[in-house]
Amino acid sequence: MKQKLKKFYYKYILRKKYIRTGFCLKCGQCCQNIYIKHDKKVIVDEVEFYNLNQKGKYLDFEIMGKDDTGLVFKCKLLDEVTKLCKNHKMRDFICRRYPQEEIFAFGAKLAQGCGYKFEPIDSFEDVLKSVSRVKL
Numbered sequence: 001m002k003q004k005l006k007k008f009y010y011k012y013i014l015r016k017k018y019i020r021t022g023f024c025l026k027c028g029q030c031c032q033n034i035y036i037k038h039d040k041k042v043i044v045d046e047v048e049f050y051n052l053n054q055k056g057k058y059l060d061f062e063i064m065g066k067d068d069t070g071l072v073f074k075c076k077l078l079d080e081v082t083k084l085c086k087n088h089k090m091r092d093f094i095c096r097r098y099p100q101e102e103i104f105a106f107g108a109k110l111a112q113g114c115g116y117k118f119e120p121i122d123s124f125e126d127v128l129k130s131v132s133r134v135k136l
């Protein structure tokens with residue numbers, strides 16, 4: 001019953017497609033392979049990032065590389081030795097909520113070995129049943 005209520009809450013109240021399970025293993029990987037979404041799109045260009053920096057934005061991040069999705073950043077607040085956040089108590093809301101399924105929408109994925117998982121709310125059988133109820 002508890003699981004059914006949870007599914008209902010995620011699907012109809014939060015409008016999610018997945019339920020997040022698991023927990024953080026404090027490996028720090030998600031703090032060093034980051035895409036930054038600005039104005040609803042991933043930052044892909046060094047000049048754009050430089051200009052945003054000049055306006056005081058994203059100063060805690062440095063560019064590590066670039067791939068097909070965009071620039072890949074590392075957060076300067078990650079302690080290299082402990083792999084913990086140096087600003088844990090005051091970290092941003094986005095860090096507190098991480099990971100959310102929205103990251104998949106712009107090509108990101110969970111780091112390998114991350115302790116979290118996303119499970120579809122509707123099983124394959126549920127989807128099949130709903131499709132077969134639709135009259136063609």
Ligand code: SF4
Pocket residue numbers: 023024025026027028029030031098099111113114115116
């Ligand atoms: S990658 Fe996953 S397990 Fe590792 S620190 Fe980030 S949220 Fe935690």
Ligand code: SF4
Pocket residue numbers: 030031075076077078079084085086087088091092095
């Ligand atoms: S502020 Fe802390 S939790 Fe957020 S990305 Fe940086 S190191 Fe990670």
